[in-house]
Amino acid sequence: MKKILLVFAGTLFLSSIHAQKITSDNVPLAVTTAFKSKFSIAEKTTWEMDYENFQADFTVGKSEFSSKFDKEGKWLETETYLKASELPKIVKDALSKKYGELSAYKIESPMKVEKEKATTYAMDIIKGENTYELVFDEAGELLEDDVKTSNKKD
Numbered sequence: 001m002k003k004i005l006l007v008f009a010g011t012l013f014l015s016s017i018h019a020q021k022i023t024s025d026n027v028p029l030a031v032t033t034a035f036k037s038k039f040s041i042a043e044k045t046t047w048e049m050d051y052e053n054f055q056a057d058f059t060v061g062k063s064e065f066s067s068k069f070d071k072e073g074k075w076l077e078t079e080t081y082l083k084a085s086e087l088p089k090i091v092k093d094a095l096s097k098k099y100g101e102l103s104a105y106k107i108e109s110p111m112k113v114e115k116e117k118a119t120t121y122a123m124d125i126i127k128g129e130n131t132y133e134l135v136f137d138e139a140g141e142l143l144e145d146d147v148k149t150s151n152k153k154d
Contacts, residue, residue, distance in 0.1 A: 020049050027054055030073030038075055039067065080112040084123075091121045094140035099127060124148060 024032065027047050031054045035042070042058040042065075049055070053068045053076060067078040084107035087095075096102055105127035113120045113135075120143065121136045135144035 022047050022049055028071055031069045031071065034069055034073035034075060035067065077113060077115045082110045082112060084110055087121060090140035091136045094136055094142060098142060099125065
């Protein structure tokens with residue numbers, strides 16, 4: 001149990017180092033211009049520094065998004081936060097084929113990740129004693145299948 005708590009505390013510490021909230025006044029004009037051009041209907045926008053990049057967290061209606069730009073305003077990626085039921089059928093089918101009946105596990109943090117050359121779907125699933133970090137492409141091909149943590153007690 002101590003190991004799990006130490007890993008969790010370390011993860012929180014590292015997260016706080018690389019993602020720091022900033023005010024919109026600290027975002028370069030090139031970044032805000034690119035953001036407004038790409039997401040003109042964005043609501044409730046907050047900004048963070050993610051290493052050297054600028055991250056905008058925002059909503060459109062009831063949907064939540066996170067988008068990253070470099071300091072010159074080049075769009076890098078957008079994450080769209082989804083409900084498990086919103087995953088594309090092809091991804092759900094691939095998930096069922098690899099892991100069995102959908103009801104046998106819990107899907108956490110599903111998201112659509114759009115980049116310049118690819119769109120993927122990322123999620124964590126909890127099945128049994130393990131949590132798996134999965135990434136599928138748009139065709140339902142499993143790209144990553146990593147055991148992220150073990151839920152076993154020491």
